[in-house]
Amino acid sequence: MDAGGDPYIEVDGSTVDERDVEALQGIDEHGSMYRAAEELGRSYARIQRRVTELEQTVGPLVVSERGGAGGGGSTLTSNARTLLARFDRLRAAVSGLARTEESVVSGRVVDRGERLGTVETPAGRVRALVPAGADAVQVGVRSDAVSLLAPDEAPQPAGTSARNRFEGKVRTLDREGDLARVAVAVGAETTLWALITAASVDRLDLAEGDRVVASFKATATRAAPAPEGRTGANRDRS
Amino acid sequence: MDAGGDPYIEVDGSTVDERDVEALQGIDEHGSMYRAAEELGRSYARIQRRVTELEQTVGPLVVSERGGAGGGGSTLTSNARTLLARFDRLRAAVSGLARTEESVVSGRVVDRGERLGTVETPAGRVRALVPAGADAVQVGVRSDAVSLLAPDEAPQPAGTSARNRFEGKVRTLDREGDLARVAVAVGAETTLWALITAASVDRLDLAEGDRVVASFKATATRAAPAPEGRTGANRDRS
């Protein structure tokens, strides 16, 4: 069971998706829409039409030549390349979402600003982006947003961003190449995951059982309505 | 022009998408698949079939009753509620992706580990997750991953995680309720965005023109192939 998202880029009313990007990359790689279609096992006519359709909102994507040596061909515009790069980064970000585990804690919103709020959880109070509707929430932090510090160093509270800060004990520590996945037990029930560099593990001289401080930004912490928080459930048909 | 992703959760072979979640929420809210379908302007038959289809891989989602007071109805299982909550968080994360701007710098991979690498950019060297193929890359950091510090405080380099650290000057500062969007000019050409709390702005006593240090984790920094980096382009048909 894993979660993710299908990346897309929307311009005006039309959306560029994975499939479109695949076609453009094929054109770039093979120098013609014809061969791109062939290579991708897709219909040339469709690709041609789709590209010209997209160009109406996205701007020029290819310059094409008919006839000549090799019969002609199509080359991507710099506009198209920019789009592809943008999509690559988007894809990387989204797939990062899928690959990075998220630590989840249930809690209750006890203080609420415009978008920021304080959530009371078993592990302590957390500053997070809170949804407008519900008070019963689940707070999520992605492991790549969590930093680990030695417990004795006080991160100057006056200078640093409003960071959430939890002290805990290293439960597991998995090195994966030059990265490491650390599970920190905070309080009795809560586990906080951190994705850090292997170099940091060495620098902190981290081992299972050690005490550490996990810290993460409020703006990287998101709360969503908790399961019980849904209003429905009370069936009401009279 | 904005980018995003359509969230989905995949279990076994079947995927739960926005539409499925909408249906389940409708059932929860109205107490029956029948009224959920009606309210959502969708076909009851479809929803019923879809739910039972999903249940085969995802596990029980509803308990249904036929006849009785009100003719029966359907209630979500706790399994379904968990799924919905998971989806809510996923949606929040993905929509966060869409809403949070990303700072992008082009550069070249000068050192490469297993997944981590060092990228040389106009603003300096950055540690980032690098792709396997290309050396010409674009480095991206999402603004909610960037912390700001006062320039005089040295964040103990021995204790903290391997964080990228850039000194710059505040170019713009937009308060949006209890959040603030800060553009930091690093070097001549590079702008780094940071999404921080308004409280942090006050604490740092930040104003446009001030010098600040922007810092962000290596594991939250992603590189993707740069536009020029694509191999194709060299048309080769002989």
Next chain:
DNA sequence: CGTCGTTGTATCTCCATGGACACAGCGGTG
């Protein structure tokens, strides 16, 4: 005991997406 609001199926139709195919035009090349 019939009515009512559901669940659970089965079947038909509509529509959008995308492949398949056909054909004209283009411009170097042999």
Next chain:
DNA sequence: CACCGCTGTGTCCATGGAGATACAACGACG
């Protein structure tokens, strides 16, 4: 001057997803 490998366009058809419709069953309630 015919050929080749493309572009550009029109048309038909297969497929899948989803609405529409129909109908049996169910169980409390008046």
